[in-house]
Amino acid sequence: MSFPSPDITPISAPYWDALKAGRLLFQRCRQCNHCWLPAREACPQCLSADPVWDEASGRGVVVSWVVYHVAYNEAFKSRIPYDVTLVRLEEGPQLLTNVVDSEAGRRLEIGAPVRLKIEREGELALARFSLDAAHADSNNRNNNSRIAGATSV
Numbered sequence: 001m002s003f004p005s006p007d008i009t010p011i012s013a014p015y016w017d018a019l020k021a022g023r024l025l026f027q028r029c030r031q032c033n034h035c036w037l038p039a040r041e042a043c044p045q046c047l048s049a050d051p052v053w054d055e056a057s058g059r060g061v062v063v064s065w066v067v068y069h070v071a072y073n074e075a076f077k078s079r080i081p082y083d084v085t086l087v088r089l090e091e092g093p094q095l096l097t098n099v100v101d102s103e104a105g106r107r108l109e110i111g112a113p114v115r116l117k118i119e120r121e122g123e124l125a126l127a128r129f130s131l132d133a134a135h136a137d138s139n140n141r142n143n144n145s146r147i148a149g150a151t152s153v
C-alpha cells in the first residue's frame with residue numbers, strides 16, 4: 001500500500017514545494033508576527049489574512065509524543081512501533097512529525113532538542129526530525145546537575 005497523500009491546497013502548496021527543495025517553511029503574520037503551522041488563510045491569533053512564508057532554522061524541541069504499536073493504516077504496518085511527535089520549532093510553530101532515530105519513543109524526552117531531517121516518501125518530501133545528540137548530551141548534564149542540586153536541599 002502506498003504512503004497516504006496529504007490534501008495539498010493552494011494555501012499549503014508552498015509548504016510542500018519548499019520541502020521538496022530541502023527547506024521547511026512556516027507562516028508568519030505581517031500584522032502581529034505570530035508564526036504557525038500548518039498553513040492556513042488567516043492568522044490564528046489576530047485573524048489577519050496577510051501571512052508571509054518564512055524559512056525555519058530546522059532546530060526545535062520535543063513537546064510530546066505517542067508510540068503506535070498498531071497500524072491503523074496498512075501503509076504503516078511495516079513501520080510499527082513508530083512515534084508521532086509534536087515538535088516546537090525555535091521560531092514558535094508546532095508540527096506533528098516523526099523523530100526518525102528515536103527507537104520508537106524510548107529515547108524521547110520532553111524538551112529534547114531535535115534537528116530537521118527531510119525525508120522522501122515517493123513523490124512527497126516530509127519534515128521529520130532526528131535527536132540533536134550533541135545538544136542533548138549537554139542538556140542532560142545540566143539536568144543532572146539541577147536534579148542533584150534539588151535533592152541536596
Ligand SMILES: [Zn+2]
Binds near residue numbers: 029031033034043046
Ligand atoms: Zn496575526
